[in-house]
Amino acid sequence: MATTKIVVDPLTRIEGHLRIEAQAENGRITNAWATSTQFRGIEIIMQGRDPRDAWAFTQRICGVCTVVHAVASCRAVEDALDIRIPPNANLIRNLIHGMQFVQDHVIHFYHLHALDWVDVVSALSADPAATSRLAQSLSPWPNNSATYFAEVKNRLKTFVGTGQLGIFTNGYWGHPAYKLPPAANLMAVAHYLEALDWQRDVIRLHTIFGGKNPHPNFLVGGMASAINLEDTATINAERLTDIYDIIRRAQRFVEQVYWPDLLAIAGFYKEWAGIGGGTGNYLACGEFPDGDVRDTDSLYLPRGIILAKDLRKVYPYDHQLVKEYINSSWYEYAQGDDAGLHPWEGETKAKYEGPPTPWTYLQGSKKYTWMKAPRYEGKPMEVGPLARALVAFAAGHEDMRVIVKEVLDRLEVGPSALFSTLGRVAARGAETVLLARRLSHWYDALVARIKGGDVRTHNGEKWKPESWPAKAQGYGYLDAPRGALGHWVQIEDGKISRYQCVVPSTWNCSPRDGQGQPGPYEAALMDHHPLVNPEQPLEILRTIHSFDPCMACGVHVLDATGRQITAVKVQ
Amino acid sequence: MYFPTSHPWIPDESLGQYFESRGVSRRDFLTFCAQMTAALGLSELMTPTVAAALTAVKRPTVVWLSLQECTGCVESVLRTAEPTIGDLLLDVVSLDYQHNIMAAAGHQAEAALQNSMAKNKGEYLLVVTGSVPLNDGGIYTTIGGRTAETILKEAARDAKAVIAIGACAHWGNIQAARPNPTGAVGVSEIVKDKPVVNIAGCPPIGDVVTATIVHYLTFGRVPELDYDGRPLFAYGARIHDQCPKRANFDAGQFVEEFDDEAARKGWCLYHVGCKGPATFSPCPIFLWNTRTSWPIGAGHPCLGCTERNFWDTMTPFYGRLPDVAGFGVERYADTIGAALAVGAAAGVAAHAIATGVHQMRQRRKALPVLESPPKKETGGGDGHD
Numbered sequence: 001m002a003t004t005k006i007v008v009d010p011l012t013r014i015e016g017h018l019r020i021e022a023q024a025e026n027g028r029i030t031n032a033w034a035t036s037t038q039f040r041g042i043e044i045i046m047q048g049r050d051p052r053d054a055w056a057f058t059q060r061i062c063g064v065c066t067v068v069h070a071v072a073s074c075r076a077v078e079d080a081l082d083i084r085i086p087p088n089a090n091l092i093r094n095l096i097h098g099m100q101f102v103q104d105h106v107i108h109f110y111h112l113h114a115l116d117w118v119d120v121v122s123a124l125s126a127d128p129a130a131t132s133r134l135a136q137s138l139s140p141w142p143n144n145s146a147t148y149f150a151e152v153k154n155r156l157k158t159f160v161g162t163g164q165l166g167i168f169t170n171g172y173w174g175h176p177a178y179k180l181p182p183a184a185n186l187m188a189v190a191h192y193l194e195a196l197d198w199q200r201d202v203i204r205l206h207t208i209f210g211g212k213n214p215h216p217n218f219l220v221g222g223m224a225s226a227i228n229l230e231d232t233a234t235i236n237a238e239r240l241t242d243i244y245d246i247i248r249r250a251q252r253f254v255e256q257v258y259w260p261d262l263l264a265i266a267g268f269y270k271e272w273a274g275i276g277g278g279t280g281n282y283l284a285c286g287e288f289p290d291g292d293v294r295d296t297d298s299l300y301l302p303r304g305i306i307l308a309k310d311l312r313k314v315y316p317y318d319h320q321l322v323k324e325y326i327n328s329s330w331y332e333y334a335q336g337d338d339a340g341l342h343p344w345e346g347e348t349k350a351k352y353e354g355p356p357t358p359w360t361y362l363q364g365s366k367k368y369t370w371m372k373a374p375r376y377e378g379k380p381m382e383v384g385p386l387a388r389a390l391v392a393f394a395a396g397h398e399d400m401r402v403i404v405k406e407v408l409d410r411l412e413v414g415p416s417a418l419f420s421t422l423g424r425v426a427a428r429g430a431e432t433v434l435l436a437r438r439l440s441h442w443y444d445a446l447v448a449r450i451k452g453g454d455v456r457t458h459n460g461e462k463w464k465p466e467s468w469p470a471k472a473q474g475y476g477y478l479d480a481p482r483g484a485l486g487h488w489v490q491i492e493d494g495k496i497s498r499y500q501c502v503v504p505s506t507w508n509c510s511p512r513d514g515q516g517q518p519g520p521y522e523a524a525l526m527d528h529h530p531l532v533n534p535e536q537p538l539e540i541l542r543t544i545h546s547f548d549p550c551m552a553c554g555v556h557v558l559d560a561t562g563r564q565i566t567a568v569k570v571q
Numbered sequence: 572m573y574f575p576t577s578h579p580w581i582p583d584e585s586l587g588q589y590f591e592s593r594g595v596s597r598r599d600f601l602t603f604c605a606q607m608t609a610a611l612g613l614s615e616l617m618t619p620t621v622a623a624a625l626t627a628v629k630r631p632t633v634v635w636l637s638l639q640e641c642t643g644c645v646e647s648v649l650r651t652a653e654p655t656i657g658d659l660l661l662d663v664v665s666l667d668y669q670h671n672i673m674a675a676a677g678h679q680a681e682a683a684l685q686n687s688m689a690k691n692k693g694e695y696l697l698v699v700t701g702s703v704p705l706n707d708g709g710i711y712t713t714i715g716g717r718t719a720e721t722i723l724k725e726a727a728r729d730a731k732a733v734i735a736i737g738a739c740a741h742w743g744n745i746q747a748a749r750p751n752p753t754g755a756v757g758v759s760e761i762v763k764d765k766p767v768v769n770i771a772g773c774p775p776i777g778d779v780v781t782a783t784i785v786h787y788l789t790f791g792r793v794p795e796l797d798y799d800g801r802p803l804f805a806y807g808a809r810i811h812d813q814c815p816k817r818a819n820f821d822a823g824q825f826v827e828e829f830d831d832e833a834a835r836k837g838w839c840l841y842h843v844g845c846k847g848p849a850t851f852s853p854c855p856i857f858l859w860n861t862r863t864s865w866p867i868g869a870g871h872p873c874l875g876c877t878e879r880n881f882w883d884t885m886t887p888f889y890g891r892l893p894d895v896a897g898f899g900v901e902r903y904a905d906t907i908g909a910a911l912a913v914g915a916a917a918g919v920a921a922h923a924i925a926t927g928v929h930q931m932r933q934r935r936k937a938l939p940v941l942e943s944p945p946k947k948e949t950g951g952g953d954g955h956d
Binding site: 007008009010011012013014015016017019037038039040041042044045049050052053056057060061062063064066111112115120164166167168169170171172196199200201203204206207208209210211212213214215216217219221222224225226227228231232233234242350352354356357358359360370455456457458460463536537541552 | 637639640641642643644645646647649650651665666667669670671672673674675676677678679680681682683686687704707708709710711712713714715716717718721744745746748749750751752753755773774776815816828829830831834835836837854859860861863864865866867868869870871872874882886887888889890
């Protein structure tokens with residue numbers, strides 16, 4: 001049987017620019033390569049800057065993960081300068097980051113991933129009454145009448161009738177891999193539209209504390225939004241009430257729409273619990289400290305590592321064991337391509353070795369991406385919701401055990417089903433439910449502190465550079481919606497001398513290393529992965545989207561050798 | 572951006588008929604037109620003109636290119652505020668190509684782009700987010716194996732007008748900050764033969780995008796622009812002159828340290844680095860996220876993100892702009908720019924500020940030639956202006 005070459009570029013419904021090349025035989029993918037096709041060099045640009053500005057620079061790595069780099073950067077600088085932020089500031093950051101998870105995961109499910117499982121055209125043949133019965137059997141959500149679904153169907157029908165399909169043009173409608181009955185498709189389309197309005201509302205929590213979204217403002221040492229119940233221009237009772245209401249609406253949508261939809265749709269795609277597992281190693285750096293960020297025992301989502309899909313043991317995580325490799329990446333190291341460097345000693349020099357543009361195929365090229373390959377003790381690691389869920393589940397985290405059990409019972413599968421494309425989807429939903437509930441915990445804690453007389457939001461003891469040591473270095477971790485993130489900063493004479501990030505999508509979209517080990521995307525596509533019609537890469541989209549790629553995040557460059565890059569560019 | 576959030580707009584149907592079929596009352600529609608008229612800075616006498624134009628207009632095609640960027644601008648447009656009618660407005664265009672939300676991928680996606688451009692030749696609106704990296708043959712951003720520059724030139728050739736959304740498409744943004752490793756430039760560096768509207772900001776407020784499209788549909792041309800290609804209706808006023816904390820500034824009431832007693836009274840942030848005196852932006856007028864708040868309103872100084880080269884000219888972000896006087900600020904504009912060059916981290920292109928503030932006085936006269944962002948600055952040099 002002949003091997004078919006497949007190229008998916010642009011891989012849409014993600015953040016940024018991703019190219020997948022694959023080979024398939026007999027309806028199965030036999031080989032796959034993931035390529036990041038964008039490079040910006042932001043960390044080079046940060047050299048020599050004021051470390052208090054670093055959060056704003058790194059935040060611009062990504063406008064989808066608009067909170068995560070800013071907070072990781074603040075933590076890295078606060079670690080370097082030994083700054084402890086006030087408890088209120090930690091709670092506000094948790095609220096902002098928690099809402100980032102909830103909003104981002106819901107958008108991912110409906111607007112980035114759903115069209116891989118939901119056939120929009122099939123919804124046209126749905127019976128609104130049947131759709132209403134289905135919706136009512138799943139949830140008490142108010143918008144579930146037959147009239148409502150008839151209205152949505154009518155909109156859709158008129159829309160398709162125009163012949164101008166807009167964003168739905170050239171979709172894979174009617175593909176045999178779509179399994180939902182028309183009623184479920186119509187319900188999902190209705191919620192796709194509702195989620196658009198919902199996300200705009202709930203993200204206002206960022207605006208109240210950070211002034212805007214995307215790219216809300218942060219501050220080394222705490223938060224800039226002062227609290228004063230007796231003033232009009234500060235966080236006061238009116239603003240707090242707004243936040244309370246936003247949290248309630250966020251929770252209601254997650255519990256009554258997103259989670260029931262996810263479980264219902266997953267029920268039609270159980271075979272995907274045996275597809276797309278891949279690497280089998282999982283890393284979570286942990287997130288949401290209740291106390292100081294250095295106290296990792298206070299993290300709501302725990303830190304740890306799972307190896308070879310063995311849930312009996314959770315290994316500790318030590319950032320010193322992270323190294324980055326460039327065997328397949330368009331960079332060079334002074335010590336040669338086989339070296340692996342920890343971010344503290346990382347070096348980066350761009351060296352493009354791909355074919356001249358326009359290119360047709362990259363496969364067969366020794367180097368094929370702008371992503372480096374991070375490895376933990378030499379192993380590729382998957383990061384993200386599934387990694388966090390598995391670590392928490394294996395560590396006996398009570399909330400996670402309950403909700404994972406709910407998923408497994410509903411789908412009538414065992415824990416091994418989690419190591420899959422469907423497992424990622426379910427884990428993302430499960431943590432969304434937990435974190436939406438957790439928002440109330442942080443809100444209540446914040447209100448209780450204010451009630452007790454503590455309104456501090458910033459620690460300015462070490463704000464001025466005169467109070468800093470001549471040399472300092474710090475590590476800021478953060479488990480972001482897409483997975484474990486690390487920022488490493490070195491400061492000399494009040495300026496940034498080195499800055500390095502290892503980002504979730506760098507882990508997941510990493511290319512092959514010197515041992516020939518593929519990265520998690522690649523491994524997942526080579527794990528019992530079907531591809532019915534090579535002309536229509538629907539199954540590839542399902543698995544790649546299950547990681548929620550964020551390409552702008554993944555490619556980054558900075559270190560002391562940044563000048564070499566500059567030198568390369570100056571002609 | 573086009574979402575099927577409502578009845579789709581059928582070809583040959585006027586917007587007026589379309590609204591009617593949506594059940595939008597004439598009164599609601601006129602209210603919306605009045606809001607849009609105000610947002611565009613037009614006299615209220617213009618409301619009937621806006622209404623008449625919007626009622627008659629046909630549904631235009633929009634092609635959206637995502638180049639070298641972070642997708643924050645797409646997210647910002649997703650947050651556009653007007654609850655019902657706003658969605659309608661977004662619905663008013665047929666968005667035929669947009670990476671982040673389109674169903675198709677790979678060659679099916681590229682076919683959608685080619686078909687749309689061919690079918691709507693000379694008529695479609697081109698929206699661009701992201702910059703264009705020019706160094707090393709453009710290999711720092713490729714889509715389908717082709718460079719961003721190639722793709723932009725092709726899409727711009729038959730576009731009626733080009734809207735560059737966000738600082739990346741405007742002038743290159745953070746990747747064009749010193750030392751600009753990839754040679755990133757804005758859209759207007761590549762597209763020279765037709766109007767390029769710069770919706771400035773990192774990111775801009777989504778509602779400014781909406782209002783610009785309304786302007787285009789209403790008057791059949793892009794809005795009047797300032798010296799840097801930014802629509803005057805949104806970028807014609809300095810933050811400092813519109814700021815609710817201006818009274819504190821004039822009274823000498825300043826936050827000296829974050830979270831001090833002054834911060835808890837909501838006083839002026841100038842001493843902790845606010846760049847409002849050097850920034851032209853719609854933030855204090857439009858506000859963010861359904862008019863919820865804005866950066867200064869949430870206690871953080873303005874970063875100046877609507878201004879060209881702000882990563883170099885406005886940093887350190889917590890450094891105080893020198894010599895902003897309480898009254899007669901214009902007199903000090905050039906001083907601000909010059910002093911900023913000293914205060915900024917290293918070789919910066921500070922003159923943009925001085926020039927920008929200075930030109931504000933003349934900006935309504937003509938559209939000056941856009942300045943080039945620094946392509947390849949060497950350390951310490953002033954590669955701009």
